[in-house]
Amino acid sequence: MLLHGEGFLHWPMLVGKLQGAQVARSSLEEGVPVPRLQKTPHAGHRPESYEDMEDLEYPATLYSVMEQHLPSHCLGASREKKLAMLERILAKYRPNGERAKKHREYRERIRHNYQPLHEDLYTLDPERFFVGSFLDAIKDGSEAAIRHILIEHSPGVFTFNMLKPAFCSMMLEEVEHFERWAQDAKVKVMRPNTMNNYGAVLDDIGMEEMLNLLMTSYLNPMAAVLFLNVGGTSLDTHHGFVVQYAMDRDLDLGFHVDDSEVTLNVCLGKQFEGGDLFFRGVRCDKHVNGEARPEEVLEYSHVPGHAILHAGRHRHGAKAITSGQRTNLILWCRSSEFRELKKYQRDFSSWCGECLLRKKERSRRLSSAKRQLAS
Incomplete structure (x- = not known):
């Protein structure tokens, strides 16, 4: 899935911005607020496919991934309504709308005119x-x-x-x-x-x-x-x-x-x-x-x-x-x-070489100190 370069929306970063923040009210239907994305995806929820929909601003896979983070009461809505919710959330947190628009136009031009070899x-x-x-x-x-x-x-x-x-x-x-x-x-x-x-x-x-x-x-x-x-x-x-x-x-x-x-x-x-x-x-x-x-x-x-x-x-x-x-x-x-988990994780010793080395050194010093006290 394409989420690259300067000015393109990065999905995990988007979710982080939404955590704990109230999304501005925009009408899907009159008086209905844009929902707040959940931190963790809904286990077992099978998201819609958006591959067949034209004129999407971002790759279709992004919408499927985001759908899994919608509140429970939104998951049963029609695909069109869920898409409208996701589009409004994306519009609120788009870092560079002009760049995204150019990229969408670029992909459309390729799709309509490029003939693969x-x-x-x-x-x-x-x-x-x-x-x-x-x-x-x-x-x-x-x-x-x-x-x-x-x-x-x-x-x-x-x-x-x-x-x-x-x-x-x-x-x-x-x-x-x-x-x-x-x-x-x-x-x-x-x-x-x-x-x-x-x-x-x-x-x-x-x-x-x-x-x-x-x-x-x-x-x-x-x-x-x-x-x-x-x-x-x-x-x-x-x-x-x-x-x-x-x-x-x-x-x-x-x-x-x-x-x-x-x-x-x-x-x-x-x-x-x-x-x-x-x-x-x-x-x-x-x-x-x-x-x-x-x-x-x-x-x-x-x-x-x-x-x-x-x-x-x-x-x-x-x-x-x-x-x-x-x-x-x-x-x-x-x-x-x-x-999402990494944003809340303080201990990276399971995968960072330097964190792991320092954790082992702390354990070694603690063991040494305990042996000295015991003797």
């Missing part, structure tokens, strides 16, 4: 796209089967063979085809984020449903095993894009963390040298600029078709490419539930 990419065909080892592990579903295909290069950084060469080639060709169309149509391509100047958001060109299926059916089983403590069991939205590095484009990517709970990074190719990824451990906001311990330091060379899976809060970057061109498929997977 490889329509097969827009639906997920696992037998054609995934290598056998990955597909077998997901079909098995057990922790043992999933871990069998993984290499853990340093704590929390996993790699595995994932995509067949045919998929990689098709995706590269599709992105190049889109770039040529945009140039001919004089459409300025909206880039994936504020750090990358080249690449495209795949959700914008019609791959949102395909990428959502990739997350829910193929990445969620892995994330539930590997990233239980950072929302891996409740991934519900995504931001999918490709980034490009070449001598005449972006050369590298600075040290950062992702706006995700779990990140998938798959190398599509082409021929290149350099551009290694480097990792420096998972940190909370308080310790994000802290030093890395030796066991957290990792440099990894991309392999086409192979994927890297890591926590979004795992600090990383990319070294400069020295020749050729490297294009990567990135999927930021997010959990609304985890982000």
Whole structure:
């Protein structure tokens, strides 16, 4: 699901703003106030699908996620009435209406005018796209089967063979085809984020449903095993894009963390040298600029078709490419539930490396003091 860049609405942040705040009264029907979103989603509630509705200001998945946080008495309303409630809530907390309007117009122009080169990419065909080892592990579903295909290069950084060469080639060709169309149509391509100047958001060109299926059916089983403590069991939205590095484009990517709970990074190719990824451990906001311990330091060379899976809060970057061109498929997977819980959580020792180290040190000192008193 697309929620990216400056000026775009971030769903968990929206809920945080609404907690404890009275939403201004606006009429859905005369005299009826806009409801207040609940902090936690309604367990067992199956939200409406808004995929078939036209002229939505935001991606359809956002409305489905938000619906689960409506008060109980609103859940039985018609889909149209629930949509009206959600639209009014969004309008109240829109950070930049003009930017959102431009993005909506941008997506509409693509939807009505862009003709995909490889329509097969827009639906997920696992037998054609995934290598056998990955597909077998997901079909098995057990922790043992999933871990069998993984290499853990340093704590929390996993790699595995994932995509067949045919998929990689098709995706590269599709992105190049889109770039040529945009140039001919004089459409300025909206880039994936504020750090990358080249690449495209795949959700914008019609791959949102395909990428959502990739997350829910193929990445969620892995994330539930590997990233239980950072929302891996409740991934519900995504931001999918490709980034490009070449001598005449972006050369590298600075040290950062992702706006995700779990990140998938798959190398599509082409021929290149350099551009290694480097990792420096998972940190909370308080310790994000802290030093890395030796066991957290990792440099990894991309392999086409192979994927890297890591926590979004795992600090990383990319070294400069020295020749050729490297294009990567990135999927930021997010959990609304985890982000809500995180706002109220004081102890991050279950997932922040620095918090964990300090907690262990406190426990060691306490144990030492107790032994001294006992003697």
